[in-house]
Every structure is written in structure tokens, then in C-alpha cells.
Amino acid sequence: QQQVKQSPQSLIVQKGGISIINCAYENTAFDYFPWYQQFPGKGPALLIAIRPDVSEKKEGRFTISFNKSAKQFSLHIMDSQPGDSATYFCAASNDNQGGKLIFGQGTELSVKP
């Protein structure tokens, strides 16, 4: 059972454009929603995360939008740069379940110069 669904699978954006990646979850007990960035040959690295008590969180060019009633959240990358080209994973967890992260399927982002 895939508890976190991510789309699109791949995304091509021009430099300076906005990249948008969407995720939907099923388990309403999830209380932590991070986004991880992974470069080829490297481990995932935490980019930004949100709790369900807020609808938006912004850190630099990265913004998470969270819609609790729709059970959806998304990552927006403003002014996308070629250096942002990587695979992005959304995830979800519940603090009472031992920190177990459930990942989405990943989105391969390519930012063209």
C-alpha cells in the first residue's frame, strides 16, 4: 500500500522558472512532512519540512504548501537553477511510530540553462 503518492515522476523546467512537485497522503495520523533532495551518488538530504498546523513554510527559494483537508502538500522551487537538478522526495511520518519515514516515489527534476 503506497501511503504517499508523488507526482510528477519527472519534471523539466527552464532556468528561472518555478518547479512544482505534488504529494498526497492517506494516513491522517502523519504529523511531519519533509522534502528530501538527492543528488546522484549521494544520500538524501533534508531540504525543508512542515507540520500540519501551518499551511505554508518558506525557506529561501523553497516553499511547502500544505492542505490538511485535501491531504496534499507540495514543494515549490522559485527561480529554479541548474544546480537544483536532482531527485526530490516527499515523505511523511508520525512521531509516535518510531520516526519511520514513508517516502513518495520521487521526482527527477532537470533545470535547463
Next chain:
Amino acid sequence: DTAVSQTPKYLVTQMGNDKSIKCEQNLGHDTMYWYKQDSKKFLKIMFSYNNKELIINETVPNRFSPKSPDKAHLNLHINSLELGDSAVYFCASSQSGPKKYFGPGTRLTVL
């Protein structure tokens, strides 16, 4: 200084062999994890240890046995390797919260 390190980086072996992957974290974290990333890049948790105690064991074949000699180390031993075990294995750690730090991964190829 590397926060979470894994050895080896690459592991190529024959079916049926037994192999181990080592993980060390120097962050002082209490909880360590093993995740498997398959050929489609899907990441799935395998095990979690807190202070050397197993707290998560996700329907992983018993050919996989994690061992935590102390809270800074979590090793993964795999017996009787199968073709389907080929993947990238990531170690991670966390401390009193959901933020996880991942290691660089070990790419296992079973021939």
C-alpha cells in the same frame, strides 16, 4: 567531518554469498536506521534501532540481520544474497525528533 559514514561505498558479490555493510555516525544520535533504495529510486525503511534496541523491523527477510554494537554504529549483515537484493542501502540517524541525516549509501550488486 562526515556525520554518517558507510563502508563500503560499492559492493559486488555473487549470489549465495554473505556480506556486511557498516555504518557509523558521529552526531551523538540515539536512533539509527537502514533504508533500501531500489532501481526505481524508491526508498523504504528496513530497520530502526534506538540505543542499541531494535524498534522497527519492516517485513524484511530474515536473511537480513542488523546489529548495533553501540549507539554510534549500526551494521547490516546479509546472508545468502539474492539477485533481488541489489540496491542502494542507506544508513541514517536522528535524535529526539523526525529530522534524519542520511549516509552516502552503499551500492550492492549481486551477480
